[in-house]
Amino acid sequence: MDTIVQEDLQEQFEATLARGDRIEPRDWMPDDYRATLVRQIAQHAHSEIIGMQPEGAWISRAPSLRRKATLLAKVQDEAGHGLYLYSAAETLGTSRGELTEKLLAGRQKYSSIFAYPTPSYADVGTIGWLVDGAAICNQVPLCRTSYGPYGRAMIRVCKEESFHQRQGFELLMTMMQGTDEQRAMVQESVDRFWWPALMMFGPPDADSPNTARSMAWGIKRDTNDDLRQKFVDMTVPQAERLGVRLPDDGLVWNEARGHHDFTPPDWDELAAVVRGDGPCSAERLAHRRRAHEDGAWVREAALAFAARAEADRAGEGAR
Amino acid sequence: MTGDDAHWAFGTSFVDPLAGVDTTLPDGVDGGELAAYCLMLGDDALVASHRLAEWCSNAPDLEEDVALANIALDLLGQARLLLARAAAADPGAVPPLPAGSPVPGEDALAFFRDADDYRCVRLVEPENGDFGETVARLLCFATWRLALLARLVDSRDPVLAAIAAKGVKEVAYHRDHAARWVVTLARGTAESRRRVRAGLRAVWPHRAELARTHPVEARLARAGVAVDPADVVAEVDGVLAQVLRAADLDDLGPCAAGPVLDGPGGRDGRHTPDLAALLAEMQVVARAHPAGRW
Numbered sequence: 001m002d003t004i005v006q007e008d009l010q011e012q013f014e015a016t017l018a019r020g021d022r023i024e025p026r027d028w029m030p031d032d033y034r035a036t037l038v039r040q041i042a043q044h045a046h047s048e049i050i051g052m053q054p055e056g057a058w059i060s061r062a063p064s065l066r067r068k069a070t071l072l073a074k075v076q077d078e079a080g081h082g083l084y085l086y087s088a089a090e091t092l093g094t095s096r097g098e099l100t101e102k103l104l105a106g107r108q109k110y111s112s113i114f115a116y117p118t119p120s121y122a123d124v125g126t127i128g129w130l131v132d133g134a135a136i137c138n139q140v141p142l143c144r145t146s147y148g149p150y151g152r153a154m155i156r157v158c159k160e161e162s163f164h165q166r167q168g169f170e171l172l173m174t175m176m177q178g179t180d181e182q183r184a185m186v187q188e189s190v191d192r193f194w195w196p197a198l199m200m201f202g203p204p205d206a207d208s209p210n211t212a213r214s215m216a217w218g219i220k221r222d223t224n225d226d227l228r229q230k231f232v233d234m235t236v237p238q239a240e241r242l243g244v245r246l247p248d249d250g251l252v253w254n255e256a257r258g259h260h261d262f263t264p265p266d267w268d269e270l271a272a273v274v275r276g277d278g279p280c281s282a283e284r285l286a287h288r289r290r291a292h293e294d295g296a297w298v299r300e301a302a303l304a305f306a307a308r309a310e311a312d313r314a315g316e317g318a319r
Numbered sequence: 320m321t322g323d324d325a326h327w328a329f330g331t332s333f334v335d336p337l338a339g340v341d342t343t344l345p346d347g348v349d350g351g352e353l354a355a356y357c358l359m360l361g362d363d364a365l366v367a368s369h370r371l372a373e374w375c376s377n378a379p380d381l382e383e384d385v386a387l388a389n390i391a392l393d394l395l396g397q398a399r400l401l402l403a404r405a406a407a408a409d410p411g412a413v414p415p416l417p418a419g420s421p422v423p424g425e426d427a428l429a430f431f432r433d434a435d436d437y438r439c440v441r442l443v444e445p446e447n448g449d450f451g452e453t454v455a456r457l458l459c460f461a462t463w464r465l466a467l468l469a470r471l472v473d474s475r476d477p478v479l480a481a482i483a484a485k486g487v488k489e490v491a492y493h494r495d496h497a498a499r500w501v502v503t504l505a506r507g508t509a510e511s512r513r514r515v516r517a518g519l520r521a522v523w524p525h526r527a528e529l530a531r532t533h534p535v536e537a538r539l540a541r542a543g544v545a546v547d548p549a550d551v552v553a554e555v556d557g558v559l560a561q562v563l564r565a566a567d568l569d570d571l572g573p574c575a576a577g578p579v580l581d582g583p584g585g586r587d588g589r590h591t592p593d594l595a596a597l598l599a600e601m602q603v604v605a606r607a608h609p610a611g612r613w
Contacts, residue, residue: 049381053376059375060372060600060601061600061601063430063611064426064430065398065399065425065429069395069396072391073388076375079376083385086381171613174612178611179610291376291378291379297511297514298511300507302507
C-alpha cells in the first residue's frame with residue numbers, strides 16, 4: 001500500500017482510539033492489532049469450550065434436580081459464550097473451523113485454570129465462586145475494549161458470568177450450612193483452587209511482554225497484577241462470609257497500601273500449564289478432539305443436505 | 320440463605336417447584352395411583368433428560384450442545400414438577416431418609432429409588448449411541464410424549480393439566496428438532512443415511528412398549544385424570560410416517576414396531592441393565608450424603 005495512505009489510515013486508527021471510540025470490522029486496523037485480537041478472542045472462546053468439561057463432568061452426578069438443572073444451564077451458557085466469541089473472531093477474517101483446528105493442534109491456548117481436575121462436587125461451587133469471580137475481574141474491563149464486536153460480546157458474557165459466580169457462591173454457602181463432611185468438601189476444594197485462580201490473571205506484569213502494547217491499543221484496560229489485586233481484595237470478605245479459610249498464611253490487610261498483601265502463586269507451575277503440561281491438559285484436548293472427530297459425519301451431512309436443498313431451489317427457480 | 324437473601328441470585332431459590340400451587344387431590348382420585356402415574360411420566364422425562372445431558376460438550380457442533388442441553392433442561396423441569404406432584408399426592412411413595420434430612424420429596428424420589436422402583440419406559444434407558452441413534456430416539460420419544468401431553472391438558476387434576484400445558488410447547492420443539500435432524504441425516508451423505516437408518520432400527524423395537532396400557536393408566540384414564548397410551552397410537556404412527564416419508568425412509572414402516580413386548584416392562588419396574596448403570600452414576604453423590612443440604 002502507498003506509504004502516505006498507510007500513514008493516514010494509521011492516524012485515523014489512533015485518533016479513533018484516542019477518542020475512546022470503537023474500531024469496527026470494516027475499519028482499517030494494523031495487522032498486529034488484528035492478529036492480537038484474533039489470538040486473544042480465540043483463546044477466550046477456546047477457554048469457554050474447554051471450560052465446559054471440568055464442570056460438565058458433574059452434570060450426571062449433581063445431587064439434587066435443582067442443582068442438576070442449574071449446572072446444565074451453566075455449562076450450556078459456556079457453549080453460548082463460545083459461540084458469541086467465535087462469531088466476534090470471525091469478523092476479523094478467520095473462521096470457527098480454522099480456530100478449532102489451531103486449538104486441537106496445540107497452536108492456540110485456553111485458560112490455564114481448565115487444566116486442573118475437578119474431583120469433588122464442591123468444585124462446581126468453587127469454580128463458580130473463584131474461577132468465574134476471577135474471570136469477571138478480567139472480563140468486565142473488556143466490555144470497554146477497543147474492538148466493537150468483542151466488547152459487545154463481553155457485555156453479554158459478563159452478565160451471565162456474574163450470575164454463575166453468585167450461583168457458585170450460593171452452592172458453597174448452602175453446603176457450609178449442611179453436614180461436617182460437606183463443609184470439609186468445600187474447604188478442600190477452595191484449598192486446591194485458590195492458587196490456580198490467582199494464576200488466571202497471567203504472569204506478573206514484569207514478565208508480561210504483550211501487556212503494554214495491548215493497553216496502548218485499548219484491547220486490554222488493566223494490568224495482570226492490578227486485576228489480581230482487585231480479585232484478592234474482593235474475595236477475602238466473601239471467604240469470611242462463607243466461613244472458609246483461604247490457604248495463604250501471607251494473606252493480610254495492608255493498611256498503608258489499602259490492599260491485601262498475599263503470596264504470589266508458583267509461576268513455574270503456571271508456565272508448565274501454559275506449555276500444555278497441566279494435570280489435565282492432555283485429557284481436555286483429547287476430549288475436544290474426540291467430540292470434534294465423532295461429529296464430523298454430522299457436520300458433513302448438514303452441509304450436503306443444505307447444498308442439495310440449495311440446488312433444488314435453484315432448479316425450481318430455473319424452471 | 321434466609322429471608323431476602325434467598326432472592327439475591329435469580330433462579331437459585333426455587334427450592335419447591337410446586338410452591339404456591341394447590342395440590343389438593345381431585346374428587347374420587349386415589350393419591351397412590353396419581354403418584355404412580357406422575358412417576359411414570361416423570362421418570363420418562365428424568366431419564367431422557369439425563370441421557371441428552373450426556374451430550375453436553377460432546378455434540379457434533381456448539382449449536383447442538385446448546386440445543387440438546389435445552390431439550391434436556393425442558394425435560395428436567397417437567398421431571399421436577401411431576402416428581403414433586405407424586406410426592407405431594409402420596410407422601411408414602413417417597414423413600415424414607417434419615418430423621419431431619421433436608422432432602423425434598425422430588426430429590427428423594429430421584430436419588431433414593433432403585434431401578435426396580437423406576438417406572439420409565441425402556442425406550443429412554445439405553446446408552447446414547449451415535450448422534451443418529453440419539454435423534455432417532457428423541458423423535459420417537461417426543462412424538463409419543465407430545466401426543467400424551469396434548470391430551471393431558473384436559474386432565475381433571477389441575478396440577479397435571481398445568482404441567483402438560485407447559486410441556487406441550489416444549490415437546491413440540493423437541494419433536495421438530497429431532498424430525499429435522501432425521502430428515503437432514505437421511506438426505507445428507509451416504510454415511511449419515513446409513514447411521515440414522517441404523518439408529519431408527521435400534522430404537523424401533525422399543526415402540527411396542529409405548530402403545531401398552533398399564534392398569535394404573537387405564538383406571539386413571541377412565542377417571543379423566545390420565546391419558547391411555549392406546550389412544551395416541553394412530554397419531555404417533557401418523558407423525559412418524561410423515562417424517563419417514565420426508566426422509567425417504569418409508570421402507571422402515573412406522574407400524575413395523577418390532578416384536579411385541581411380552582410380560583412386564585418399564586412401567587412395571589422391569590428395565591434394561593442400562594438404567595441401573597445410569598442411576599448408579601446419577602445417585603452417587605446424593606446417596607453418599609443422605610443428610611446433605613444442596
